[in-house]
Amino acid sequence: MAANWEPVKRTRTFEDVLARIEQRIAEDGLKPGDRLPGERQLAEQLRVGRSSVREALRVLETLGVVSSQAGRGPDAGAVLTSRPDSPLTDLLRLHLGLTGLELREVIETRLMIEQFAAANAARRGDAELSALDDAVAAMERARTAEEFVAGDIAFHCAIADASGNRLIAAFMRSLRDSARRYAVEAVERLADTSVLRADHRRILAAIRSGDPEEAARAVADHLRHAYPALFA
Amino acid sequence: MAANWEPVKRTRTFEDVLARIEQRIAEDGLKPGDRLPGERQLAEQLRVGRSSVREALRVLETLGVVSSQAGRGPDAGAVLTSRPDSPLTDLLRLHLGLTGLELREVIETRLMIEQFAAANAARRGDAELSALDDAVAAMERARTAEEFVAGDIAFHCAIADASGNRLIAAFMRSLRDSARRYAVEAVERLADTSVLRADHRRILAAIRSGDPEEAARAVADHLRHAYPALFA
DNA sequence: GACCACTGTATGGTCTGACCATATGGCAGC
DNA sequence: GCTGCCATATGGTCAGACCATACAGTGGTC
Structure with a gap:
């Protein structure tokens, strides 16, 4: 009967994106003030839709890891936040x-x-x-x-x-x-x-x-x- | 010159949605286990796109207020969470x-x-x-x-x-x-x-x-x- | 040469519509 | 009454479009 086969890992793609971004932050040793790639670029690199990237960024923003800013220039995009409290x-x-x-x-x-x-x-x-x-x-x-x-x-x-x-x-x-x-x-x-x-x-x-x-x-x-x- | 016209309230619509949902939870006295309206219904009621609703729900989920579940039936949709820790x-x-x-x-x-x-x-x-x-x-x-x-x-x-x-x-x-x-x-x-x-x-x-x-x-x-x- | 206004463009923010995956509810057939 | 299939509601995802914003570059003006 195969009693409890497997929880069937239900992973939403934005959660994968989240993990990849966290991983990238850790691996590249990004510091507060550094910028993440743009939403479109991230979506293309990870082969996911932009909405999934946006939801992941929203979570990171809620967690205080990044802060998003529209426009152009060095302060635009998703920037690592300095005060995560x-x-x-x-x-x-x-x-x-x-x-x-x-x-x-x-x-x-x-x-x-x-x-x-x-x-x-x-x-x-x-x-x-x-x-x-x-x-x-x-x-x-x-x-x-x-x-x-x-x-x-x-x-x-x-x-x-x-x-x-x-x-x-x-x-x-x-x-x-x-x-x-x-x-x-x-x-x-x-x-x-x-x-x-x-x-x-x-x-x-x-x-x-x-x-x-x-x-x-x-x-x-x-x-x-x-x-x-x-x-x- | 109209010196300082107005701070031009830069409020992202998903933040409005967030506030409306929180308000609704408080006003209706929703308790853990109660369901929120579906994403499409919320979007229609608030006159916003479904993506804005989804981003708001994502924030609430990150904050541990709701938990989303697909499918049909009483446990589907955005359900108020009991343990926000x-x-x-x-x-x-x-x-x-x-x-x-x-x-x-x-x-x-x-x-x-x-x-x-x-x-x-x-x-x-x-x-x-x-x-x-x-x-x-x-x-x-x-x-x-x-x-x-x-x-x-x-x-x-x-x-x-x-x-x-x-x-x-x-x-x-x-x-x-x-x-x-x-x-x-x-x-x-x-x-x-x-x-x-x-x-x-x-x-x-x-x-x-x-x-x-x-x-x-x-x-x-x-x-x-x-x-x-x-x-x- | 210095300053200023315009415009191009990159970026986030939002909407729409479509399609997929899943789980339930209900109906048809047995 | 039971079983199995299908319609449907719901979240999850994607693609494409458009808007608002803010900088960068350009060119004109003085």
């Missing part, structure tokens, strides 16, 4: 919007990541901290909750960068970007932001003095101050 | 493959997540731990590195589930799935896996007895044993 942001936004994630889960995640990042930044010592100073200054200048949150995100992302772990930094950036709205609401709920600003200075001081435990504690207190309702 | 896996795989992420960064991230998850699982107490027992049993039965890693992933993902944070659990699952290859290599490098198995029992015991600190320590030791080269 905006798709992560889209994905998290979808998670937040469609799967009924609770605020508690998001903040818990932030707490986890930021404690790790701050502690590691403090431990490394050799990190570049000028971005942190800039962000603190931006928050001092902020006149709206939006502006304050923008500075806040820059501050915490700079810490993540300083942690020396790019994966965690990427996740951090995407998480903050996709949950920006909640942060703005939280800031608007607070009477004033002086506590938060003091927290930032404390975190920065702990990182500067190379004290991981104090940095982690300061981050935890900071989130407690920003979301008091969650820590009843 | 395989795209996260794709994304992380790309990050791992294309951005030159170091193993150190991946393992550091695992350490961060798993310590958090294990500690929280221990703290909650009310968690469902039978999945952990199953995974431990599967690892005892494992005869190849592949099988062992499969059980290992199940074990650690079950801990993440038991932590009560779905965002962290989703991230954990995607991270492990996308980095499965590295785990298999690591297990193959080890002479035997008895140390790892003992670690698992220790972690499980710590969670059962509700000891967060011990659980976190056990996880840290476990990763040290699995990747000794990274903790020189």
Whole structure:
């Protein structure tokens, strides 16, 4: 009876194209900014229709690998993207919007990541901290909750960068970007932001003095101050 | 001169289609398993070409929102997907493959997540731990590195589930799935896996007895044993 | 020689219509 | 009632056409 013969590999051609393009990127060692061949040329080389190429490129664009631009010249065509973390942001936004994630889960995640990042930044010592100073200054200048949150995100992302772990930094950036709205609401709920600003200075001081435990504690207190309702 | 007339909203029609479909999903309260109209019907309703609809669906598929199936009957067409975390896996795989992420960064991230998850699982107490027992049993039965890693992933993902944070659990699952290859290599490098198995029992015991600190320590030791080269 | 306007062209974006592959639903024949 | 075939709906693919855009080259003007 030949019980389970074979899953009968149902592979759509645009998936093949996708694989070939990925392979080509890897083999040729293409870097961000480099261009892929045009859609028509790719279609001809791979012996497929242009629509299949386009669908593959659309997937790569969704994944943040390439970015398409019409017209002529060096910036036209499918160009390798430098920042592959905006798709992560889209994905998290979808998670937040469609799967009924609770605020508690998001903040818990932030707490986890930021404690790790701050502690590691403090431990490394050799990190570049000028971005942190800039962000603190931006928050001092902020006149709206939006502006304050923008500075806040820059501050915490700079810490993540300083942690020396790019994966965690990427996740951090995407998480903050996709949950920006909640942060703005939280800031608007607070009477004033002086506590938060003091927290930032404390975190920065702990990182500067190379004290991981104090940095982690300061981050935890900071989130407690920003979301008091969650820590009843 | 009409200085800055208008940014001339450069919006590609498939992006409009995308927005309309998302809107429709939200408005109609469509749930996983529900079907979208067919491509031709959507194209007619939105007054666009079928290719634009297809590109929008491709994006939604990449984002894990829908899944397309040919043929006739209730399962055909674009069906809302239930588990939107395989795209996260794709994304992380790309990050791992294309951005030159170091193993150190991946393992550091695992350490961060798993310590958090294990500690929280221990703290909650009310968690469902039978999945952990199953995974431990599967690892005892494992005869190849592949099988062992499969059980290992199940074990650690079950801990993440038991932590009560779905965002962290989703991230954990995607991270492990996308980095499965590295785990298999690591297990193959080890002479035997008895140390790892003992670690698992220790972690499980710590969670059962509700000891967060011990659980976190056990996880840290476990990763040290699995990747000794990274903790020189 | 320097500058500027026009035009040619390469490129992505879209539409149309056709055809293929597949899986279901239903009908005809047994 | 069962079996087997066929109509049909659906996604998958292709080819060709046309549009919008933006650069590159050309030639004219000063």
